[in-house]
Amino acid sequence: MKADLLKQFLMSEGATLVGIGDVSEALSREIVHLNRGIAIAVNRSLNRETVEILSRLQGLTVEWLSARGFRNLSIPPDSDRRKDKLITKLYKLFCHKTAATCSGLGWVGKNGLVINRQYGSKLSWATVLTNAPLVPDQPVRESECGDCDLCVTHCPSGAVKGHHWSLREPGRKLVAYEKCAALKNVRQSLEGKPNCGFCVTVCPFSRNGKKKAVNG
């Protein structure tokens, strides 16, 4: 089943990127029948209300799949904060990074975030899992961070370890999140906003592909 129609439809409705991933290998027992991950990305730097936009796009995806008789499970963009329903318990079984890498939209950078060649880490993600036999895109298997260590050296909490991600080692710990969280707490109390975001802004891929200018 071709995915072009669905992709074009979602792009026309405001998605920055849409990819289809074969996520069979990343699924736990409860969701093993939903082996396609539709990764939907929206560029945060162009849109204020990314969570709203992504939720709307997810809704459209669900309608599209249901109308064709397929199952769906939406993992919302803010899945870690959602506690209001029974299904929210299952969100932690799947992460957006898996759908993003399996659908070839990026790799997990040293900063622990999905990096896309064109948009870097400036994308927000939502996933719809489905049993629709959509033709999957080619996955990204290895990190393309190379020798770049900018996020490692600029992280104010020293949380970024500098390891390379690989699809073969999805569980490897790239970021000491406890250090990052500790700094977030301090920032929250001092400035009222927790995220410093250096690991996003410093990434050459996030700066509109100015990789050479930074590295060279």
Place this chain on the structure above:
Amino acid sequence: MADEARKKEILEKLRNGVIQYDEDACREGANEALEAGLDANEAIFDGLVSGMEEVGRLFEAQEYFVPEILMCADALYAGLDILKPHCKQMDLGVKGSVVIGTVEGDVHDIGKNLVKMMFDVAGFQVYDLGRDVPLDKFVDEQMKTDSELVCLSAMMTTSMVGMPKVIEKIKAKNPNCMIMIGGAPTSKDLADKWGADGYAEDASNALKEAIKMVAFLKKLRDEKAAKQ
């Protein structure tokens, strides 16, 4: 009174909304039911619950899996939240209150939440203690709320061992309180051995058992009152 065709259409919408885990359809159906003057209890039982029964069947047939069940339950709640305030006294013959939770050491609460949903549907007052609940909390909460029923859930053998302690403590303080246990590692034999009054392997069984028990308890009380 709504005409029959319209009524059937609305009930069907509620039922299908649950089966197709479509929260919006359930909300719409619930609002339409109220506008059309349908009895809220009827909308719940012949619409939403009827859909959930079909979901149970699909689950048994391995058509549906855990995520679908949970999304269907969410859809049921979406409709229930709208209909509930319009419910008259439930026509189940009994109305009770229940303390429910997953015992200490166990963070699995999907089954517990489904059982809770059935109690919500049936109009019970539900005191949900959540998951990983310290054993004494069940005893305290039962005393505080004077609930007729306590439901203990466990998914793991290691946490299930806390159940007999709770049963013993509650029965010591309040012999009339009924206790149900449920969850994958539990069984009828264990329930009997530990002195629990009921055992339920799944949500719809739990409700049936619970209603039976509360009815029995009410009868006992009535008989006692009649003698005095």
